[in-house]
Amino acid sequence: MFQLTRSVTWQSLLKLRDETADDRIRDYFAKDPKRFDKMSLRVGGLFLDYSKHQISDAVLEKLVELAEHSALVQRRAQMFSGDIINVTEDRPVLHTALRNLGDSPVIADGKDVMPEIHATREQIKRFSEEVRSGNWKGYSGERIRDVVNIGIGGSDLGPNMASRALLKYRQADLNFHFVSNVDGAHIQKVLSRLDPATTLFIVSTKTFSTQETLLNARTARRWFVENAGDDADIGAHFIAASTNRKAAMEFGIREENVFEFWAWVGGRYSMWSSIGLPIALAIGYEGFIEMLEGAYEMDQHFQNAPLGENMPVLMALIGIWYINFVGAETQAIVPYDQALHQLPAFLQQLDMESNGKSVDIFGRPVDYKTGPIVWGQTGSNGQHAFFQLLHQGTRYVPIDFIASLKPEPGVEDHHFALLTNMLAQANAFMEGSSKGGDLDPYSCPGNRPSSVLLLDELTPRNLGALIALYEHKVFVQGVIWNINSFDQWGVQLGKRIAGEISEKIDERSQDFDASTQGLLGLVREHFQA
Ligand code: F6P
Numbered sequence: 001m002f003q004l005t006r007s008v009t010w011q012s013l014l015k016l017r018d019e020t021a022d023d024r025i026r027d028y029f030a031k032d033p034k035r036f037d038k039m040s041l042r043v044g045g046l047f048l049d050y051s052k053h054q055i056s057d058a059v060l061e062k063l064v065e066l067a068e069h070s071a072l073v074q075r076r077a078q079m080f081s082g083d084i085i086n087v088t089e090d091r092p093v094l095h096t097a098l099r100n101l102g103d104s105p106v107i108a109d110g111k112d113v114m115p116e117i118h119a120t121r122e123q124i125k126r127f128s129e130e131v132r133s134g135n136w137k138g139y140s141g142e143r144i145r146d147v148v149n150i151g152i153g154g155s156d157l158g159p160n161m162a163s164r165a166l167l168k169y170r171q172a173d174l175n176f177h178f179v180s181n182v183d184g185a186h187i188q189k190v191l192s193r194l195d196p197a198t199t200l201f202i203v204s205t206k207t208f209s210t211q212e213t214l215l216n217a218r219t220a221r222r223w224f225v226e227n228a229g230d231d232a233d234i235g236a237h238f239i240a241a242s243t244n245r246k247a248a249m250e251f252g253i254r255e256e257n258v259f260e261f262w263a264w265v266g267g268r269y270s271m272w273s274s275i276g277l278p279i280a281l282a283i284g285y286e287g288f289i290e291m292l293e294g295a296y297e298m299d300q301h302f303q304n305a306p307l308g309e310n311m312p313v314l315m316a317l318i319g320i321w322y323i324n325f326v327g328a329e330t331q332a333i334v335p336y337d338q339a340l341h342q343l344p345a346f347l348q349q350l351d352m353e354s355n356g357k358s359v360d361i362f363g364r365p366v367d368y369k370t371g372p373i374v375w376g377q378t379g380s381n382g383q384h385a386f387f388q389l390l391h392q393g394t395r396y397v398p399i400d401f402i403a404s405l406k407p408e409p410g411v412e413d414h415h416f417a418l419l420t421n422m423l424a425q426a427n428a429f430m431e432g433s434s435k436g437g438d439l440d441p442y443s444c445p446g447n448r449p450s451s452v453l454l455l456d457e458l459t460p461r462n463l464g465a466l467i468a469l470y471e472h473k474v475f476v477q478g479v480i481w482n483i484n485s486f487d488q489w490g491v492q493l494g495k496r497i498a499g500e501i502s503e504k505i506d507e508r509s510q511d512f513d514a515s516t517q518g519l520l521g522l523v524r525e526h527f528q529a
Helices: 008-020 025-031 058-067 072-080 113-132 157-165 184-191 211-228 231-237 245-251 276-285 285-304 311-326 344-354 387-392 412-431 460-481 489-503 513-526
Strands: 040-043 046-051 085-086 147-152 176-180 199-204 236-240 256-259 331-334 373-375 399-404 451-455
Touching: 008 058, 025 311, 025 412, 040 285, 040 311, 040 513, 046 231, 046 285, 046 311, 058 311, 058 460, 072 085, 072 460, 085 211, 085 276, 085 285, 113 256, 113 276, 113 285, 147 211, 147 276, 147 285, 157 176, 157 276, 176 184, 176 285, 184 211, 199 211, 199 231, 199 276, 211 231, 211 236, 211 489, 231 236, 236 245, 245 256, 245 387, 256 276, 256 513, 276 285, 285 311, 311 460, 344 373, 399 412, 412 451, 412 513, 451 460
Parallel strands: 147 176, 147 199, 199 236, 236 256, 331 373, 331 399, 399 451
Antiparallel strands: 040 046, 046 451
């Protein structure tokens, strides 16, 4: 049976790793004046510079060979055409169908899914226009002023990140709030500022069974009834995005206000579905479609560009180089754009929930590292927090810098400072400083790698392309590692045990380890009647 680490290409990469271990990135530029041109590419409104990596031409060639010799081309075709590639959950993976703006049918389980997708898009269009125009009335006849999305994980992070990123496109008289944490302080704080007569709650949950979301939704419903009057009014103030229509209706949501999506949309890939409804409400349906268009453009590029000129493939291969050959444990995401401040959290779930796996698709343990720890925050804030460790610490951390070129009117000077700071950091990480030699405490070793991703402007279209880019990067890495990027059994385990612990709060159960029992004892003191 094929073993990745025994393959000729993998072995060649190990050899190249040893041969290039002492290379300086800046010397690659000195040797090849065309390196920047060769190692950068544009897709639509996105420009990627991947020249500041400790990756020689020979390494890059071998990495591309690794992708060519993997199941990537076949698995990519299977994903787009609706084959069952989420093998442990026996499902196709079709978030790409949600942004399929072409005419082609997409068949899943023997059925074209596009008509249902079109119908749901129409429903999103109608509803978002009603709310934005003020035609949608609450129980007292007033229009909606505040929208509260209640969801967690993929049912929160995507719409939350995108509607903050696209704040400047937002309708000014509609406010958005995102409640995710089961900590009651979260929902209490949000509710304390709201008027039930003008508030719309979206219960966003694929399964309509997630403890945190249901608890928050029930608290919101209780608050609504206590402050507004009547159970019968719930229908005008609560809607749902869910695959579980029945449970949503039992909650009190009107059938026509359950926005459907499907089992073949993974939670962390769901912002293109009705989970993206807050985005359509915030920036309008046209803007939502523009976001899908950007993602569709990236899908086309991902499917058609040769692997060596394919943006998601290249980003995936660069990651694999650092994770599997250089030994990096983490990947930093540093957007130099305040509007993208939720992006690291979004990408953290996308990557870590997808590729945090240690068995392959046949359930066999893998003998290589898989998904990295993804973390980060905005620059220039990060410069004054964790960059010191990146410059002079003992860890080796590849960085993705992300920024948009176009300044906002009135703050051009800020934007100029923002971009020049980012370029300075990327340069400093590579060049380092060696004033007084290696023992000089001021000296920075440099030779630390980074990519720079530039958006022409932070538009819905470019944001869609950016997110699709990372989705496909994660997919490519998953295929090369031969893991299933689309299940999350570890998260399910936590959910199950949380259920068991709360059921046993009244018993002196011996079912748990001594530590859990001891701690549960302390908790019990506060919760027994
Ligand atoms: O974190 C695990 C997970 O299943 C995610 O994949 C999903 O986005 C989240 O929980 C929320 O699930 P649901 O949308 O069903 O409430």
